[in-house]
Each structure stands twice: as structure tokens, then as C-alpha cells.
Amino acid sequence: MPTEQTVYDSSCSGVLSCISGRNYSSLAVFLMGAVALVVDSGYTYGAALLLLGSFSLLWRKPVLSLESEDKLLMAVLAGYSLLFMLQLWLEGAEVSAYDRPSRFMFAVPVLLFVLSYPPRLSWLWSGLVAGSLATAGWAVWQKLFLGVERATGHTYVIQFGNISMLFGLFCLAGLGWAAVQPYARRWIALLLLGAVCGALGSLLSGSRGGWVGLPFVFLVLYKAYGAVLGRRLTMMALAALLGLGALAYALPQTGVQQRVQQAFVDIERYQQGDRVSSLGYRFDMWQGAIALIVEKPFSGWGVEGYSERMQHLAEQGVITDYSANTHAHNEYLDNFARRGIVGILSLLALYLVPLKLFARRLSSDNFELRAVATAGAILPVAFMDFGFSQVFFGHNSGVMVYAFWLAVLWGTMRAMEQAPAERRQH
Numbered sequence: 001m002p003t004e005q006t007v008y009d010s011s012c013s014g015v016l017s018c019i020s021g022r023n024y025s026s027l028a029v030f031l032m033g034a035v036a037l038v039v040d041s042g043y044t045y046g047a048a049l050l051l052l053g054s055f056s057l058l059w060r061k062p063v064l065s066l067e068s069e070d071k072l073l074m075a076v077l078a079g080y081s082l083l084f085m086l087q088l089w090l091e092g093a094e095v096s097a098y099d100r101p102s103r104f105m106f107a108v109p110v111l112l113f114v115l116s117y118p119p120r121l122s123w124l125w126s127g128l129v130a131g132s133l134a135t136a137g138w139a140v141w142q143k144l145f146l147g148v149e150r151a152t153g154h155t156y157v158i159q160f161g162n163i164s165m166l167f168g169l170f171c172l173a174g175l176g177w178a179a180v181q182p183y184a185r186r187w188i189a190l191l192l193l194g195a196v197c198g199a200l201g202s203l204l205s206g207s208r209g210g211w212v213g214l215p216f217v218f219l220v221l222y223k224a225y226g227a228v229l230g231r232r233l234t235m236m237a238l239a240a241l242l243g244l245g246a247l248a249y250a251l252p253q254t255g256v257q258q259r260v261q262q263a264f265v266d267i268e269r270y271q272q273g274d275r276v277s278s279l280g281y282r283f284d285m286w287q288g289a290i291a292l293i294v295e296k297p298f299s300g301w302g303v304e305g306y307s308e309r310m311q312h313l314a315e316q317g318v319i320t321d322y323s324a325n326t327h328a329h330n331e332y333l334d335n336f337a338r339r340g341i342v343g344i345l346s347l348l349a350l351y352l353v354p355l356k357l358f359a360r361r362l363s364s365d366n367f368e369l370r371a372v373a374t375a376g377a378i379l380p381v382a383f384m385d386f387g388f389s390q391v392f393f394g395h396n397s398g399v400m401v402y403a404f405w406l407a408v409l410w411g412t413m414r415a416m417e418q419a420p421a422e423r424r425q426h
Contacts, residue, residue: 021060021117024053029119029408033127033170036401037163037201038134040154043397046127047110047404053117054109062116065418069357070115073410074108076353077403080346081105087339091302100399104350107403114411115418121368124412125174125187128167129194135164136197139204151204155397161207162386163401168198169217169382170375176225177371206258213385217378224362224374275320282329282389288319289328292337300340327394331387334394351380354406361413369416376409 032046039045084101139151152160171194178187202210218238229237266279275284288310292301301309307324314324328334336344354376361373383392383402392398 021053021056022120025050025114025117026119026123028053029114030123030127030130032404032408033124033129033131033167034134036131036135036167036397037153037155037160038131038138041396042154043163043400047400050110050113050404050408051106054113057109057113057116060116064112064115067414070111070410070414073354073357073406074111076346076349077104077107077111077406080350083339083342083346087300087302087343091304093303097303100393100396103396103399104403107407110404111407111411114408115415118412118415119408121177121372121412122181124408125171125177125191128170128174129190132164132167132171132194132197132201135160135167135201136204139164139201143204150206151201156395157205158207158209158390159392159395159397161202161205162210162382162390162392163397164198164201164205165207165210166198166379166382166401168195168202169221169378171195171198172221173224173374173378174371176228176367176374180367209386209389210382212388213382216381216385220359220362220374220377220381223359224370224377227363275323281320281323284319284323285326285328286330286333288313288323289330289333289337291318293333296340297336298340300336300338300343303338306338327391329390331391331393334391351384354410355380357410358413366416369413372409372413372416376406376413379405379409 028046028049030046031049032043035042035045037043081101081104084104085098088097088101135153138153142148142151150157150161155163171191174191175188178184178191181187218241262278266277269277269280275281291313292306292309295301295309300306310319310324313319314321328337331347332344335347339346358373358376358379361369362377364370364373379402383398386392386398390398392402
């Protein structure tokens with residue numbers, strides 16, 4: 001019985017065009033997972049290849065059967081990008097400031113390219129497994145052999161830990177795909193290993209923000225696979241996850257226990273008026289950002305205005321100098337303070353629209369499609385969590401991972417949905 005992957009293999013028009021396009025996109029998507037965190041700017045390589053490949057649509061001119069959902073998702077990506085760049089233009093910002101917001105726009109042609117030449121799912125999932133294994137290996141080497149306090153890669157430690165966890169969660173989403181493959185047990189074992197390694201990379205980084213939202217991610221996984229696993233297996237899986245978490249906490253080498261205990265210490269110190277700590281600085285930044293939002297809730301302060309006003313608050317002793325010279329360490333507050341009500345609404349749309357669209361497929365009868373939809377739903381849920389303690393879109397890694405994985409997962413899923421209809425037409 002042919003799988004959905006086999007079915008949409010046959011839906012390409014032109015054999016040579018199909019083979020070269022699909023091989024190219026498969027390699028690019030593999031690299032998006034495999035080298036994202038273990039190579040300098042590794043998260044850009046696969047995405048850049050996909051963007052470069054999208055130019056071929058100008059002469060290949062494949063038939064794109066775009067529906068309202070596709071247009072809505074592209075509008076959300078483009079709208080967030082254009083709003084951000086419009087504000088920069090009104091402020092007279094330098095050209096370099098347009099770099100990060102423009103990448104959301106670049107994800108749109110990538111989505112169209114992936115829709116035309118979807119990657120092979122075996123390459124997509126194996127890339128994530130390879131990336132999780134490599135990331136965990138690198139983190140273990142740093143933590144246990146180099147003696148670093150918090151494992152990190154070629155990006156900031158918070159992004160390193162959270163993206164590592166995200167890739168591990170993607171591996172869990174892929175279990176539905178693995179279950180219907182010819183070598184199901186091998187694929188399931190590999191994806192479970194990838195999931196454990198992704199979590200390990202996060203734990204060794206000590207990035208606590210990514211752990212808070214795990215219950216919501218597991219809710220997505222339960223919605224996708226809970227009915228299939230049944231109550232007994234679901235409880236066993238939950239017990240295994242809790243056991244792994246307890247083990248990581250108990251082992252002092254991981255540093256998890258120290259990071260958790262430090263959080264309580266920081267909170268107690270802040271309540272006593274001592275703001276010089278990791279969480280203390282965050283609370284300070286949030287206090288400053290909220291003050292700016294109250295003053296200008298509709299228009300926001302802009303990029304330069306935000307920095308200037310935060311500096312004034314520091315001079316008045318409302319916040320510390322350190323808190324005034326960085327972003328708010330909260331995606332929502334930072335966006336609201338800088339871009340006003342329209343800015344925060346565009347950010348919420350960037351999260352909630354993809355979540356709603358992917359969630360519609362979590363009960364699909366096609367388990368290959370359900371797996372991709374589950375990964376797609378996990379992506380915004382995870383980033384909504386990450387955004388509470390970090391401005392993820394203020395870093396290249398955060399923008400590239402969110403925008404381009406969103407394009408890849410949506411384009412791949414929609415290609416699978418379109419394939420049966422196109423095959424009947426041919």
C-alpha cells in the first residue's frame with residue numbers, strides 16, 4: 001500500500017523537474033535540522049538554499065493551487081515583516097536594521113517552493129534526528145569535558161537550549177510518520193533518541209524558559225496521538241518523561257537543580273529590593289516596558305524611542321542601567337512597547353493563525369500528514385513560550401527557525417493534501 005509520500009511523489013509535472021526540485025528541497029530541509037546549532041550560523045544554510053531555489057519558480061512556473069489558508073498564512077508572514085520595516089523606514093533606520101524583519105518576507109517564496117517541490121519526509125525527520133544528536137553531543141562535551149557552566153553553540157545560550165528542545169519536540173511529532181513506515185521500529189527508535197537528545201541539549205544549556213511551556217506542547221501531542229496510544233500508553237509515556245526530568249534534576253552534573261534553585265533565590269532577592277540577578281534584571285526590564293506601554297499604547301515608542309525612554313527611566317532610578325540597555329526579554333512586552341497595539345496584534349497573528357491552521361489537521365486519518373501538522377502546531381506553541389522570557393525575534397536564529405520552519409512545514413503538509421486531487425486530474 002503506497003504511503004502519502006509515495007502518492008505526492010507522482011504528482012510532479014515533468015520527471016526531471018520533479019526529481020531535481022525534490023532532491024534539492026530534501027537536502028536543504030535536512031540541513032535545516034542537521035547543522036542548525038553545531039555550525040556557525042548553521043540555521044541559515046538550509047533556509048538560504050530554499051530561498052535560492054525559489055527563484056527557479058520564475059521559469060519553471062509550476063501550477064500553484066493556492067487556497068484561502070495558504071494566502072492567509074503568507075499574509076501573516078508578509079504583514080508582520082512589512083509593519084516592522086515600515087516603522088524602521090519612518091524612523092530613518094539604517095539599511096542593516098531591515099535584515100531580520102525582511103526574513104519573514106523571504107519565507108513566503110520558500111513556502112511556494114516547498115509547496116511545488118516538497119521534501120521527502122525521511123530527509124526532514126532524519127535531519128532533525130541528526131541535529132538533535134549532534135547538539136546533545138556538543139553540549140555533553142562542553143559541560144562534562146570542557147567544564148563550561150552552561151552549554152551553548154554558535155548562538156546565545158538561551159536560543160541554543162530552546163531550539164535544541166524544539167527539535168527534540170519535532171522528533172516526537174514525527175512518531176506518527178514513523179509508525180507507518182516499512183522500518184517502523186527503527187524510525188521510532190531514532191526519533192525517540194532524537195527527542196531525548198533535544199531535551200538533553202536544552203537541560204545542559206540551563207535555559208529555563210523553554211521548560212515552562214512543556215505542558216502546552218504535550219497537550220498538542222496528546223491531541224494528535226492520545227486517542228491512538230490509549231490511556232495506558234499515554235500514562236506510561238508521561239511517567240517516562242517525568243522520570244527523565246527527575247533524573248536530570250537529581251544528577252548535579254546537568255546543572256538543572258542549580259538553575260531551578262537559583263530561580264527561587266533570584267525571586268526572593270528581588271522581593272527584598274535586590275535587582276542584580278538573572279530574574280531580577282528580567283523583572284526590571286518588564287517593569288520598564290510596561291511603563292512605556294502605558295504611556296504610548298497605540299503608536300509605541302519605536303526602536304530608538306524605546307531605548308531613549310528606558311534610559312530616562314534608569315536615570316530616574318525606576319530601573320537599573322543594565323535593564324535600560326537591552327530589549328525587554330519578553331517578546332510580547334518588547335513588541336507592544338516598540339510598535340504599539342498594531343505591533344502586538346501582528347505578533348499574536350504570527351503565532352495564533354498558524355497554530356489554528358495546523359491544529360485542524362491533528363486528527364487527520366493520514367498519519368504522515370498528521371505528523372507534519374503536529375510539528376507545525378508545536379512550532380508556534382513553543383515560540384509563544386520562549387517569548388515570555390526572551391525576545392526570540394530579536395535574534396537571527398529565532399527569526400530563521402520560526403519563519404522558515406513554518407514555511408517548510410506548511411508547504412510540505414499542503415503538498416500532501418493537494419497530491420491526491422492532482423493525481424486524479426492526471
